[in-house]
Amino acid sequence: MSKQILINDLDKAGIDTLAGYKAHGGYTAIEKALKMKPEEIVEEVKKSGIRGRGGAGFPMGMKWSFIAKPPGVPRYLVCNADESEPGTFKDRYLMEKKPHILIEGMIISSFALGANTSYVYIRGEMMYVFHILEKAIQEAYDAGYLGKNILGSGYDLDLHVHCGAGAYICGEETGLIESLEGKRGNPRIKPPFPAVVGLYGCPTVVNNVESLANVAWIVNNSGDEYAKIGIGKSTGTKLISASGHINKPGVYEIELGVPVEEFIYSDDYCGGIRNGKKLKAVVAGGSSVPILPAELILKTAKGEPRLMSYESLSEGGFQTGTMLGSGGFIVMDEDTSIVKNLWNFTRFYHHESCGQCSPCREGTGWMEKILHKFLEGRATMADIDLLWDIQGKIEGKTICPLGEAAAWPVAAAIRHFRSEFEEYVKKGKYMTDVKHYYRINKLQEA
């Protein structure tokens, strides 16, 4: 097993309570941090080289240093807990089992950024986690870690949990901010970026749960120590939500740089493919990243073993590579239908498009309908090219990255599994359960 810093002590009793968390070394970083200068904390985070864990992988220290500091204007820290990417379920797990690691990280981060009010924006479906967090925050208030004059340092912080209404688009940072302000969760047009004009028009930093949970460890052990974990520019550990046709699905914390082959086949992690089947394809970072066939996910195009790191997974661009994304590792065995899987993803993006800009609003639905044709056995060869053309016209033309998220899986599936699409055209396979889906959801069939 590689090094773990987030979920290493989940088996300890009472770790979800403040007392239990404190007994196992929690809330020590706050005392240290409050004696430091805010800039020193930002510097430590920069040194650690930690990259945002929400999907884009933007260096967190850099994001923090971008925040505008006009005098007399409040600043905000918002934790993005709107985890809704299909295949990703790490934040929910972390918040459920160890809510205080997030709260501690948020207190330190808010102090570093000079925010006196911070928010956790949590997805509406995760109501039970909302209650867990509420309880944990109350504990922290009672213990004096939140509220006025924290630990006698003169620093005030209020932490609120806000429950969204369950929209994928509110995981996009500006969509999240709009939703938090009480408006329709439409992503804003950038620039200006949230670091300048964010929540209520004030400078705001939006960070993922996992990113913020790492801050306490970085403060306790220094950024340099953190940078020693991992490989190259991918420092630290990463929570991977492993799902699909594997023997041991679940959330794993890995040191970045573990070979993909080891991750799939080792008993420490996924434990190999279910029922001794062969590996067909992997979606390495949540549904929006390009799917890769077995030969390309295990080895790069150059023949080097592929590692679980930001750089290694994206080696070869989208032609032969993919992205680490948010760490939703979906494994598919030889029996999986890529076309059907793609239809399912596209259906998701169609449903979650906010409808603000035209390429995404119209294109996602169109792609779903065409893929539905494939499953019904009514598609023609020309439809494959049409799909390719539509995804190209969505990618890069939209306001927010949802357009890309919808286009990339389609592009990758056609790029690597075109023969399977052709097979659907030739054999005219028919999927009855697709019809069933439409019926139970009272949707109009395409």
Next chain:
Amino acid sequence: MPKVTIDGKSIEVPEGTTILNAARMIGGDIVPPAMCYYSKLKTSGGYCRTCLVKVSKGSEKDPRPMPKLVPSCRQTVMDGMEVENITSPEVVEARAGITEFLLINHPLDCPICDQAGECHLQDLGYEHGKMKTRYEFKRREFEKIDIGDKIKLHMTRCILCYRCVKVADQLCSCRNHGVINRGDVAEISTYIENVVDKDMSGNMIDVCPVGALTDKTFRFKSRVWFTKPVDAHRTCDKCSGKVRLWYKGEEVLRVTARKDKYGEVEDWICNSCRFDHKKTSDWVLETPSHVDHHSVISANHYETEKALENLRSDIEKHQKHLKESKFALGQGVMNPNNQ
């Protein structure tokens, strides 16, 4: 003042000008089409993506090109910026793609639509659309809604430009309509049957780029190109009172605000001027209106020579386009029944 070059034409513009407005200052063919941007409405623009352009040089300081196409209505210019609009094949292709997206769920009911003739989507379709659709599925359908006794909402025609929402936000005393639902079932709605009758709400009709919001006092009265536009004014305590009357014979069929060559109104007008004053005696007539943009309306009864010339060149252009695109009219999508 920053200097920007658009399709090889340079201009110096004030700080904070958007690429689109800089292009409008230059004028001519290089102005990107805008379906959702409206210079008189704050925070409008950025949604429809028809005005995407390529920035091939960021600025004098940072000459790197921008990685993606940018919405010219929102992107402000930097000194030394170089922009490609119609000279970039990438932009032209993207625009054709956006036009296709906007049209796949559009009912193409121009023959019975009151907006026909002054519809921006129609213009966009002629300029960037294809002759044949690749969309073979059922188009999105909505019920027609009466929002108040003066405005009719045809949601099927809407392209969700958000202009009417911004009119309600910025001109009316309160907004009781908005966008509900999301994705391709998002719609303009009052949610629970409500009435949009705030003063100035009639301006929604003018800002609507398509026939989604139409004037109920004018519906089905006449095709716009059979009416004669005349500028007129009256003393009004709510608005400027500067309007355009549309005559058919002696009768004023409708009253609208005056629009410039980009289809944007010059002065907002109130509902009373728009809906209640439809007699010549209510108004002081000024002059026959000058319609600047390429449109069937510019072939009006006063400026035949120039307008006919424009029309002729347009027809020639489209005939050429037809020949090149290989599709004959009969089998194409010009007829919505062929869908």
